[in-house]
Amino acid sequence: MRSPDLSLGIQRLGHVALTTPDPAAAAAFATEHLGFTLAGTDPDGSHLLAARGADEYALVYVPGQAPGLDHAAYVVPDAEALERAAAALQARGVAVQQEDGTVRFSTPAGHRLELITGPSTEIPVAHLAEPPALAPAPICPDHLGVGAVDFDAELAFAQDVMGMLPSNRVLAPDGTAVMTFLRFPGRLLYHQLVVASTPAPVLHHVQFTLKSLDSFYATHAALLQAGVEVQWGPLRHGPGHNVACYFQDGAGIWFEYSVEEEIILDDEHYVPRTWSIEDPHVIDEWNSGPPPEALMGPPPGVRA
Numbered sequence: 001m002r003s004p005d006l007s008l009g010i011q012r013l014g015h016v017a018l019t020t021p022d023p024a025a026a027a028a029f030a031t032e033h034l035g036f037t038l039a040g041t042d043p044d045g046s047h048l049l050a051a052r053g054a055d056e057y058a059l060v061y062v063p064g065q066a067p068g069l070d071h072a073a074y075v076v077p078d079a080e081a082l083e084r085a086a087a088a089l090q091a092r093g094v095a096v097q098q099e100d101g102t103v104r105f106s107t108p109a110g111h112r113l114e115l116i117t118g119p120s121t122e123i124p125v126a127h128l129a130e131p132p133a134l135a136p137a138p139i140c141p142d143h144l145g146v147g148a149v150d151f152d153a154e155l156a157f158a159q160d161v162m163g164m165l166p167s168n169r170v171l172a173p174d175g176t177a178v179m180t181f182l183r184f185p186g187r188l189l190y191h192q193l194v195v196a197s198t199p200a201p202v203l204h205h206v207q208f209t210l211k212s213l214d215s216f217y218a219t220h221a222a223l224l225q226a227g228v229e230v231q232w233g234p235l236r237h238g239p240g241h242n243v244a245c246y247f248q249d250g251a252g253i254w255f256e257y258s259v260e261e262e263i264i265l266d267d268e269h270y271v272p273r274t275w276s277i278e279d280p281h282v283i284d285e286w287n288s289g290p291p292p293e294a295l296m297g298p299p300p301g302v303r304a
């Protein structure tokens with residue numbers, strides 16, 4: 001049976017706003033080492049940073065007590081779509097705040113999401129971008145990972161309220177959920193949100209897409225040259241099949257730069273794959289080494 005169409009008309013992730021006690025320092029790190037350019041500052045001390053994608057800015061550092069997620073903003077194509085999405089969320093029992101062309105709401109774990117209007121793209125933004133001449137060259141955020149203590153509630157919200165489709169299930173040896181990657185229908189990308197089972201409702205990681213494998217390796221080299229400690233990768237994820245590396249930004253938040261993500265052409269017939277976290281090829285098909293424990297937790301079998 002075909003599942004009901006719960007689509008909110010969301011196309012893509014537009015920007016991610018992160019809290020940090022020192023937005024200016026985090027922004028300086030991003031411009032000097034990570035390939036972003038300063039797009040502006042707000043009177044409240046927020047720093048807006050541009051990547052190379054469709055939007056004026058793709059990353060924001062907001063003043064806050066501790067490093068974490070302020071909000072993630074997903075893009076719908078126009079004001080009409082925004083109104084429809086707000087009405088659909090309310091009809092599904094979600095408390096929404098509408099202000100200045102923004103629809104704000106929270107997931108069950110308390111992660112703040114926004115819907116905004118932005119350039120409509122038929123295909124993923126990085127597919128439209130010109131090959132960069134320089135590195136590092138992040139183009140756009142395509143997903144972020146959020147942690148939830150109540151994994152099932154967070155997953156149900158993504159599917160039943162936000163209209164996302166699961167692209168996989170990653171399970172612990174005892175069959176409990178570790179992670180699920182989710183996508184918006186008709187948008188080709190394998191994942192635009194990761195829900196992870198975590199002991200606290202933390203931001204797991206923020207991802208930016210690069211143009212090509214050439215750009216990925218040039219970016220990886222430029223990060224190392226700049227003194228950025230790349231703590232995991234280059235590697236190739238099983239789920240999503242993307243080539244990735246991980247490091248911490250100036251605020252200590254985990255960033256993933258990745259490329260060559262699997263695309264899903266046929267949502268109706270795509271069969272989500274179930275992976276066991278015990279299979280080392282889940283996190284890295286190349287099996288290049290263990291992930292940082294601060295990012296992925298203790299190895300399988302050592303999990304509490």
Ligand SMILES: [Fe+2]
Pocket residue numbers: 143145194205207256
């Ligand atoms: Fe990721």
